[in-house]
Amino acid sequence: MPVTTLLVLADPADPYLPLLDPIRDRVDLVIGADAASLAPAASRAEAMLAWNIRKADLEAILPLAAHLRWMHVRWAGLDSLLFPALVASPVVITNSRGVYSQSLGEFVMAGALFFAKDIRRLLRDQEGHRWSPFTMLELRGATMGIVGYGDIGRACATRAHAMGMRVLAQRRRPERASGDPLLDRAYGPDGLLDMIRECDYVVAAAPLTPETKGMIGAREIAAMKPSAVLMNVGRGPVIDEDSLVDALRSRRIRGAALxxxxxxxxxxxxxxxxxxxxxxxxxxxxxxPNWNEDAMHFFLANFDRFLRGEPLENIVDKHAGY
Known part of the structure; x- marks a missing residue:
């Protein structure tokens, strides 16, 4: 017999929903594309999967779901989802952070190699049939500074460390990085400028919150080495885009990978x-190719924990926003 009601906010024709078939004999599974289609079952729901994220739907469902205890979100970022009533509610929210981190770490290394090896120049010369040797840079010995040391930041650090780079990180609570074998040093919020001054590559991997919006602005970009590269795999507004455009146009910094x-x-x-x-x-x-499957499998593993009364993974600090 079903032990709970699970609301799934998703297009019923979504090709990844069949991955939920293994739990259909253990749960009353109610799938709907919007709040109106889920409303009749909301009063008895204890859990919800927000496979599609529309804030308006969640705002409409929450007052109807008096017994809702847990909501899982397919994405990692929650900046466009949280609203005061949800933050104040007892509903536990989990997200899919970690599912996407490995590929983002690879993109950061691709960006670093793009500039270190001047891939743009290589392509231009190849297209122009020019044989024009030049001096390439190594990543070994260069310094990467990571702004926001969560799952994405650690994925970047793992790859940079393996390439022989010196790795720095800025995080809200630097004491949590004590003993981290990937890091040469961790900085707190007040140490951002000091870290940036040392870096050949600066990586923005922070979530978007009121505190992080625009945290890399004109002052921070001015502190970068002229030879440094700025990369963003977190949230766009973490970097003040106008300041970045000005720096790139004037070649105040070497470049950006975004x-x-x-x-x-x-x-x-x-x-x-x-x-x-x-x-x-x-x-x-x-x-x-597999990120949707990975996200669904992560949810299913967490759903098993929920049914067994075990601690959930990836619990979001609703007040912090991540």
Whole structure:
């Protein structure tokens, strides 16, 4: 017999929903594309999977779901989802952080290698049939500084450390990095400028919160070495985009490798498309062939924990926003 009611906010035709079939004999599974279709079952629901995330639907469902104890979100970032009533409620929220981190770590290393080996120049010379040797840089011995040392930051650190790089990190609670074999040093919030000054590559991997919005702005970019590269695989607004555009246009820094932006899709007339010192990804660095399956399998493992009354993984601090 079903032991609970699970609401699934998703298009019923979503191709990944059949992955829920193994739990159908253990749960009253109610799937709906919007709040209206889930409303009749909301009063008896104890758990919810937000496979599609629409804040308006969640705002409509929450008052109806008096027995809701747990909500799992397919994505890692919650900046566009949280609202005061949800934050104040007793509902535990988990997310899918970690599912996407490995691919984002690879993108960061691709960005570092793109500039260290001047891949743009290599492609230009190849297309122009020019044989023009030049001096390439090594990543070994270079310094990478990571702003936001969560799962994405650690994925970057793992790869940078393996390449022989010196790895620094800035995080809200640097004491938690004590003894971390991947890091040469951890900085607190007040140490961001000091860290940036040392870096050849600065990686923004922080979630978007009121505290992190614009945290890498004109002052921070001015503190970078002229030879340094800024990369963003966290949230677009963590970097002040106007300040970055100014620095790239004037070649105040060497370049940028970006997967996320303040406005998406990036408008076709945006200057970032024109700069030859930018590696631009249309927010697809974590769009791997298996990410949806991985996200669903993570949820199913957490659902088993929920049914057994065990601690859930990836519990979100609703007040911190991640």
């Amino acid at each position: 997967d996320v932006f303040s406005k998406e899709p990036l408008p076709p007339d945006h200057p970032l498309f024109e700069f030859d010192n930018v590696l631009l990804s249309p927010h697809c660095a974590d769009n791997t």
